Amino acid sequence: MDIVILALVIAVVALAAIAGLVVTGRRKKAVESREPAAPTTAPPAEPQIGEDAETSVEESRRTIDEVGLPDTDVREAPPVVAPPAPEIEIPEPAAGRLVRLRARLSRSQNSLGKGLLTLLSRERLDEETWEEVEDTLLTADVGVAPTQELVEALRERVKVLGTRTPEELRALLRDELVKLVGEDLDRTVHTDTRGTVDRPGVVLVVGVNGTGKTTTTGKLGRVLVADGKSVVLGAADTFRAAAADQLQTWGDRVGARTVRGPEGGDPASVAFDAVKEGTEEGADVVLIDTAGRLHTKTGLMDELGKVKRVVEKHGPVDEVLLVLDATTGQNGLVQARVFAEVVNITGIVLTKLDGTAKGGIVVAVQRELGVPVKLVGLGEGADDLAPFEPGAFVDALIGTE
Incomplete structure (x- = not known):
């Protein structure tokens, strides 16, 4: 009995396998009928050398001159422009520069001259008035010794003069101040070489x-x-x-x-x-x-x-x-x-002289060092440095009529 059952099982398995093979075959034929067959590609030929090599085909070739270059949009670099050289200025002539700047100087210095003229114009010049003259000069930084010299000279001149008109007082004060400042001092800025030395x-x-x-x-x-x-x-x-x-x-x-x-x-x-x-x-x-x-x-x-x-x-x-x-x-x-x-x-430069009413420092510093004031600065402008001229300076101190 067992043998019969085993034979039936084997038969069923065999039939299933045969049926699977038949179905697979049919599907394969259906696919092949639908898809075209791929072309067959021959393997590349082996390169030949020596006598077996094929003769190369001669082709016409162009020279390098006949070959055109591709068109390109090449932009030239802008030329390098050097910065412009600074424009050379022509400075204002130095001669007479202080005279031209007198108005600027007088705005700050006038108080000294006007104060002295007011005191000297009093009908009666007593000791108190002369003390006020001294105080005015000391406040302007003239210095003690120069102040005493100026007061003594003014006293003597006023005593001799007698009656004093404003014009006479102004002329008197101008003469004494110019002497005090020093009209005979050498105020030249020495820029010439001394001796035989060959240099600037x-x-x-x-x-x-x-x-x-x-x-x-x-x-x-x-x-x-x-x-x-x-x-x-x-x-x-x-x-x-x-x-x-x-x-x-x-x-x-x-x-x-x-x-x-x-x-x-x-x-x-x-x-x-x-x-x-x-x-x-x-x-x-x-x-x-x-x-x-x-x-x-x-x-x-x-x-x-x-x-x-x-x-x-x-x-x-x-x-x-x-x-x-x-x-x-x-x-x-x-x-x-x-x-x-x-x-x-050898010389003094006084800057910011237009910014102070103490113009007497000109006299004081000259006495202290024994050397002249040669240049004065009267502002921030490029040409506001001026050679010092005693007459123009005193005129700025006492003002104009």
């Missing part, structure tokens, strides 16, 4: 911080250019970051070259190089701007002395100008004394 004239500009020293150096360069001289500027103030740039700007405006060194470098070296290059260029004058320094700092003052000694290796310095702020009054005299001990001051 050398002007050393010194002063404390904040007096306008670098600006004064630049303006002085304009004054000299206006007088027909060729100028080289030496930027020996290496400690103030903008000093060299500021001085070079002044020089560029009038066509003067500026010699400068690295920031924080040795100022004596810059000063030496400025004179050397000025000599090589055949310049007329070398202006050397030194660093501003406090008169109380011994080390800084010693360094200033070194700058002067190094420059003198080329020959004597022709002019040493001390720049003082007129608004500092008597404190400026203290500064002046210390600078005079370190370098031989």
Whole structure:
């Protein structure tokens, strides 16, 4: 019995397998009838060499000249345009400049002259009036000794004059003030070389911080250019970051070259190089701007002395100008004394003279140092530095009729 069952199972399995094969075959034929047969690709031919190689087909070839380049939109770079050179200015002539600036000067200085004329016009000049005259002069920073001299001279002249008209008083006061200021002093800024040394004239500009020293150096360069001289500027103030740039700007405006060194470098070296290059260029004058320094700092003052000694290796310095702020009054005299001990001051530049009524500082500083005021600054304009003229200055003090 078991054998019969086993035979039936085997028969069923065999029939199922035969049926599966028949169905698979039919499906395959149906697919093949629907899809086209893929083309048969022959394998690539092996390359031939030697005698078996096929002869290459000769093709006509173009020369390089016949080959055209593709069209491209190539734009040419714009030409490099150099920045325009700064326009050279023509400075205002130095001669008579203070006379032209008299109105500006008189606005701040008139109080001194008017005060003196008012006092001297009183019918009775007693001791109290003369004390007021002294106080007026001292308040204007004329100084004690010059004030006493002026009062004594005025007393004597008034006693002799007797009756005093306003015109006579003005003429009297003008004469005595001109004498006090010093009409016979040499106020020339010496820019010509002394002796037979073949080099430019050398002007050393010194002063404390904040007096306008670098600006004064630049303006002085304009004054000299206006007088027909060729100028080289030496930027020996290496400690103030903008000093060299500021001085070079002044020089560029009038066509003067500026010699400068690295920031924080040795100022004596810059000063030496400025004179050397000025000599090589055949310049007329070398202006050397030194660093501003406090008169109380011994080390800084010693360094200033070194700058002067190094420059003198080329020959004597022709002019040493001390720049003082007129608004500092008597404190400026203290500064002046210390600078005079370190370098031989030969002239004084008073800046900001238009901003103070204390014009008597001109007299006081000259008496203190024994050297003349040679230049005065009367404003912020480029041509507001003027050669000092005693007559024009006194006329500004006492005003016009």
